[in-house]
Amino acid sequence: MLPIALNQKTLQHFQTHLRGELILPGDENYDRVRRVWNGSIDRYPALIVRCADVIDVVTTIQFARNQLLPITVRGGGHSAAGYAVSNDGLLVDLSYMKSTWIDPVKGIAQAQAGLTLGEFIHATQMFGLATPVGNVSGTGLAGLTLGGGLGWLMGKYGLTIDNLLSVDIVTADGQVLTASATQYPDLFWGVRGGGGNFGIVTSFEFQLHPVGPVLAGKVVYPMSKAREVLHLYREYTSSAPDELTAYASLMKTRDGLPVIAINLCYYGDLEEGQRIVAPLRKFGSPLADLIRPKSYFKVISLADAGAPAGRSYYEKASTLKQLSDEVIDTIIHYGTTSTSPFSQVLLQHVHGAVSRVSPAETAFALRDEHYSLSILAAWEQGEANAHIAWTHAFWLALEPFASSGVYVNFLGDEGEARLRASYGANYERLVALKNKYDPSNFFHVNQNIKPTVR
Numbered sequence: 529m530l531p532i533a534l535n536q537k538t539l540q541h542f543q544t545h546l547r548g549e550l551i552l553p554g555d556e557n558y559d560r561v562r563r564v565w566n567g568s569i570d571r572y573p574a575l576i577v578r579c580a581d582v583i584d585v586v587t588t589i590q591f592a593r594n595q596l597l598p599i600t601v602r603g604g605g606h607s608a609a610g611y612a613v614s615n616d617g618l619l620v621d622l623s624y625m626k627s628t629w630i631d632p633v634k635g636i637a638q639a640q641a642g643l644t645l646g647e648f649i650h651a652t653q654m655f656g657l658a659t660p661v662g663n664v665s666g667t668g669l670a671g672l673t674l675g676g677g678l679g680w681l682m683g684k685y686g687l688t689i690d691n692l693l694s695v696d697i698v699t700a701d702g703q704v705l706t707a708s709a710t711q712y713p714d715l716f717w718g719v720r721g722g723g724g725n726f727g728i729v730t731s732f733e734f735q736l737h738p739v740g741p742v743l744a745g746k747v748v749y750p751m752s753k754a755r756e757v758l759h760l761y762r763e764y765t766s767s768a769p770d771e772l773t774a775y776a777s778l779m780k781t782r783d784g785l786p787v788i789a790i791n792l793c794y795y796g797d798l799e800e801g802q803r804i805v806a807p808l809r810k811f812g813s814p815l816a817d818l819i820r821p822k823s824y825f826k827v828i829s830l831a832d833a834g835a836p837a838g839r840s841y842y843e844k845a846s847t848l849k850q851l852s853d854e855v856i857d858t859i860i861h862y863g864t865t866s867t868s869p870f871s872q873v874l875l876q877h878v879h880g881a882v883s884r885v886s887p888a889e890t891a892f893a894l895r896d897e898h899y900s901l902s903i904l905a906a907w908e909q910g911e912a913n914a915h916i917a918w919t920h921a922f923w924l925a926l927e928p929f930a931s932s933g934v935y936v937n938f939l940g941d942e943g944e945a946r947l948r949a950s951y952g953a954n955y956e957r958l959v960a961l962k963n964k965y966d967p968s969n970f971f972h973v974n975q976n977i978k979p980t981v982r
Contacts, residue, residue, distance in 0.1 A: 534574070534595060542591050548580035548624055561621065562613060564602070565666070568840035568912060569610030573600070573619040580624055582730045585698045589728070592618045593700075593970065600973045601728055603641050604668020608843040608904070609940045611974050620728060622670065630655060635736040636693065641670040641729055645828055653825045658739035660685045665829040666837065673732060674723045675937035675975075676892040678900060680744070680793035680827055683770045683880030685737055689720035689890055690881065696731040700970040708733075718961040721892025721951075723936060724974045725958070726965045743801035744793040744827045745819035746777075747808045751786035754778065754860045760811055761790055761875070762851040765899075770880035771796035772804060778863035778873040779834070786864060787815060793827055839870060840907050842916050844923040845938035846930040848899040851875075855929045859901075862922035867914045870906035873922075875899050893933065893952040900935050901926065936975050947975055 543550045551558050552575060561576050563569075574597065577588045592599045601620045602612035613619050625642035632655040639648050646665030652658050660681035662672045677688020685691060694708035697719065705727075707716040718726050749757050761776045768774060774792040781787055790808055794801035798821055805819055835841075848855060863873045879897045887893040894900075903922050905915040932949035939946065948955045955977070962969070962979040969979050 538595070542587075545587050546577065546580075546584055548584045549578040551576040551578065562619065563838075564605035564607075564610055564612050565835075565837045566608050566610050566841045567838040568842070569613065571610070571613045571615045573613055574616050576619040576621055578621045578624050582696065582698065582704060585620065585622075585728050585730055586702050586704065588618070588620055589698060589700070589970075590702050593702075598973065599970070601724055601971075602668075603670030604644050604666065604672075606664070606667045607671060607937070608841045614973050617973070622728075622730070625730065628652075630657070630736070632657060632736075635738075637734045637736050639669060639732050639734065641668075641731065643669045645669055645672060646825070649825050649828055652736055653739070653823060655736075656738055656740055657736035658824045659688065659691045659734040659736055661688055661828060663828060664831050664835050665825075666832060666835075669732070670729055671724075672937065674719055674721075674729065676721050676894075676935060678876055678878060678935060678937075680742075680773050681737075681739070681795060681824075682878065682882050683768065683773045684795050686881040686885060687892065688734075689892060690885060691735045691737075692720060692732060693735055694733040695719055695729045697727040697729045699727040700966045700968065704730075714961060715965060717889075718891050718958060718965075720890035721936070721954075722958050722961070722977065724971055725962055725977045727971065739795065739824045741798065741821045742793050742795045742824055742827060743798055743805065743819060744822045745830070746789040746791040746816075747811075747814045747819060748787050748789045748816040749812060749814055751778070751788055751864055753812055754788045754864065755856060756812065757788045757790065758851065758856045758859065760807075762856070764790070764807065765877040765879070768877065768879060769796075769804070771801075773880075774877055776875040778859070779871075780866075780869045784869055785815075788863075791830075792819065834870075834872060835904075835906075840912065840915075842905040842912065842919055843938060843940060844903045844919050845934045846901045846903075846923060846926045847894060847934050848875075848901055848926070848930055849896070851899060852929060855926065858922075858925045858929070862903075862918070862925065865918070866905070867918045868905060868907040870908065871915065871918070872902075872904045872906065874902045874904065876902075887952065888954065891951065891954050891958055892936075893950070893954045894935060898931070900938070902938050939975055944978070947977070951977075 598617040625640040
């Protein structure tokens with residue numbers, strides 16, 4: 529149902545100024561386009577605008593403000609929280625904006641906000657280049673970047689935001705700004721971890737690095753060896769070089785077999801990589817050794833099958849400074865009692881280049897070496913309550929051992945205190961930016977940093 533103020537004449541006038549597509553409830557594509565990655569999110573926007581370019585974004589922001597319509601923004605729509613869509617609002621869909629421009633000589637890429645990680649890296653890898661991104665190829669490049677960007681190359685090259693050179697952004701008052709270290713540097717600081725709080729980023733400029741084949745994959749062990757494997761993982765990551773990023777995961781195979789795996793990506797001399805991987809291969813009796821030389825594009829696609837679009841998801845996360853025996857015991861207890869065969873537990877070792885950046889240099893503040901733990905409940909049918917209860921119980925059991933902040937891309941709707949803790953000393957500076965660039969809190973369906981002026 530359309531808001532009362534939106535009569536047919538108003539909509540027609542708006543549509544004539546769009547280069548992209550206006551989709552209304554009842555239109556043929558409405559139900560398909562309103563859907564996001566998380567199948568448990570079932571929301572009905574009043575309007576969907578599939579923007580063709582930055583002019584469409586400006587036009588849509590001005591229209592939404594005039595009509596007093598709340599907006600949401602979708603790049604890839606891949607967050608578990610489902611902030612890309614809301615009931616009765618206007619969905620700004622950037623998925624048509626997928627242009628990529630690459631200068632292989634300077635090692636720079638311009639990428640529009642509708643790209644997925646897979647689409648972006650496929651384009652850069654044609655030149656043997658890459659920017660560090662996340663772990664699932666269907667993730668939206670925009671959301672991943674604006675939240676920080678943990679991923680397989682972070683030990684060597686840092687977060688995605690550490691390789692960001694500039695952004696083109698449309699602010700709440702419809703201005704199109706280019707923010708970088710020299711232009712609007714305060715805004716550039718804020719978008720590197722501050723999410724979509726300050727405007728709609730339509731284009732990103734990234735530093736690229738030569739990235740050829742990497743040694744990547746996982747060694748899989750029976751769940752009965754989980755304690756020994758996590759002790760090995762703790763020791764293994766304690767001396768990991770920058771070139772090595774290693775995760776640990778607890779899950780079930782397609783056949784329903786409970787397993788624990790150490791997943792890794794080594795970017796460097798492949799012969800040296802084989803030496804570094806050897807302890808994992810020699811430990812116990814692995815069920816499978818899937819570590820092979822692979823393209824970086826292949827690496828960011830490895831987890832796709834375990835996180836398909838349309839499945840229902842619920843996520844909680846913690847930041848752990850260390851993996852004590854008590855933490856390991858807690859992970860094993862809950863990781864082996866999940867309520868769905870599709871649920872996963874993921875530990876990511878955040879280290880190297882990430883931890884050599886000052887927490888004050890970007891809005892993203894979690895710069896100390898740590899482990900980011902994500903508890904992802906996933907199910908395909910039935911009630912959500914049991915799966916959500918398992919996730920909460922697991923998370924609560926870890927809280928006595930966890931730091932107060934958490935990676936914002938793993939946050940759900942968890943309240944202002946949790947968000948403040950995630951930004952630490954940077955939070956008040958983010959509030960000042962919000963006061964400057966979005967004092968009316970027009971961009972609020974997100975991990976919202978509330979302004980103090982209205």
